[in-house]
Amino acid sequence: MTHYLEFEKPLAEIEGKAEELRAMARSSPEMNVEDEARALDAKAATMLRDLYAKLTPWRKCQVARHPARPHCVDYIEALFDEYTPLAGDRAFADDHAVMGGMARFHDRPVMVIGQEKGHDTQTRIERNFGMARPEGYRKAIRLMDLADRFGLPVITLVDTPGAYPGKGAEERGQSEAIARSTAKCLSLGVPLVSVIIGEGGSGGAVAFATANRVAMLQHSVYSVISPEGCASILWKDAEKMREAAEALRLTAQDLHELAVVDRIVPEPVGGAHRHRETVIGAVGEAVAAMLDELQGMDAGAVRADRRRKYLQMGARGLAA
Template sequence: MSEPKSDRPTTEPSSYLDFEKPLAEIEGKARELRAMARQNEGVDMEDEAKALDAKAATMLRDLYKSLTPWRKCQVARHPDRPHCRDYIDALFQEFTPLAGDRNFADDLAVMGGLARFNDQPVMVIGHEKGNDTKSRIERNFGMARPEGYRKAVRLMEMADKFNLPVITIVDTPGAYPGKGAEERGQSEAIARSTEKCLQIGVPLVSVVIGEGGSGGAVAFATANRVAMMEHSVYSVITPEGCASILWKDSEKMREAAEAMRLTAQNLLDLGVIDRIIPEPLGGAHRDRKASYDAVGKAIGTMLGEVTGHSRDKLIKDRRGKFLSMGSKGLAA
């Protein structure tokens, strides 16, 4: 599988972020020129369109050369960004979804089941945000309720029983904070899921593909190996939430994002994650195949690093990893 190195995006997004508006104008003009040429036979505007393509490519490189933490948050939340279901469809074979927590309900914000990865039987579990208005509402925008975490615990127990590696795909702004979720024991369910991650004696690897929000993300990402995509974020709270608490002003989210050290690059320095997965220029949504290939390669590498270890070693290493977390960055 190849690294996503191409400068030209293979697909243009259906929507643009605030800081991408100048880019949207140029790419829009190139599309308009090509549409005019198709409608008027004998009119050739390809040279003009290609000149705009080159200008757009240069602008895209400049925009993504040094993204601020807040802009990385925006990219991580891009509506066109591939989600858990997309990665499962692209990287796993024979996926058989397993539903319900055997207690209350099935939470569609969490999906999981048996599958094959590189012809190896595995258990895959992840947050799913949905890709249109209907599915986003059904999936609760990736914000899991207690039954979602209890479903994850059930699937991890099954994987442990049958000696199956567990792969988790993290993409959530955080666990759902609604009244019903709290009444059904949201914090306890998150804690049980985190505890189960620490207890299972099989390889557990995790990838943050977009947002890794608070305990809702940690409940899946307490793993032997954790990777983050280049423009993903992972933090104890959203920048808006942090700004509301510290400054009583959610508009200070840029300052909060800067202070929180939530980017993949920050967290690698702190020892919170183990590797960064490169993204195509302009974000994962601009070249989905390259993104799938890069994530698949990272998962394969991480599984290879821990496969064959004894049950006791997997558990010990996982616990040691989290006990020592942050010491690298503090010492520096």
């Protein structure tokens, strides 16, 4: 069953009518409605193209959060061979919002780490909607340490509303864990590449995405705070999230202009949730290209490359 976003409701009506006609034809074979259904299909395709040609920042937030959008587990299953999951932070627990392990990518050994939101009620609760607790960041640190020790490039897949803000997480040192994960990203002597596949929320995303190269899907978002949170703080009104989304410059296009991300991975018309296999393949190509750019660098050169990226961040936008 297709999940339609708020701004896609007119599209839902047209596609629903086309499906109703075909259902009637299936129950009454003598009915000839195919021409009318095809006309509705053409109208829906035009409307879809028009809607996605002029997405506002707030609508991009909605697309980035679409429940049918490919998640970390989908990318790992499709792009990596011999994936061996590793669990636990060796201190407190295993955080299911963070998944990772050793794998082969294009026949090269790598470490892949990502945030997983879940795809239904049960898995969303199990994965805490992709919001990691301190043990999740400490698990990521442990896996990055392991990758550094064995010379494995690290690939991170970012999709989180932000770090979990609960009482227990704060008691166990949430901010310290995020800071140490960010510092670990900066200190790695192996290539680190990251892809924002959905939401890149606040420090919870930065702790995974402080990489040599960062790619971002065309309709993903990456920001210091959610539009709703920003609106609540600035205007004391979460309903002003549309204005906040405009002000935050959280789209892939804005962030590429500011040199926060290095490349934009295009999404077909209708977004990643309508073209899952195509988008997953495009992400694989982007990851391969980013790793190729870093191939052959020694540990010192990798760290210098990463340092240079973050010292120069925002320079293009400020110069403009």
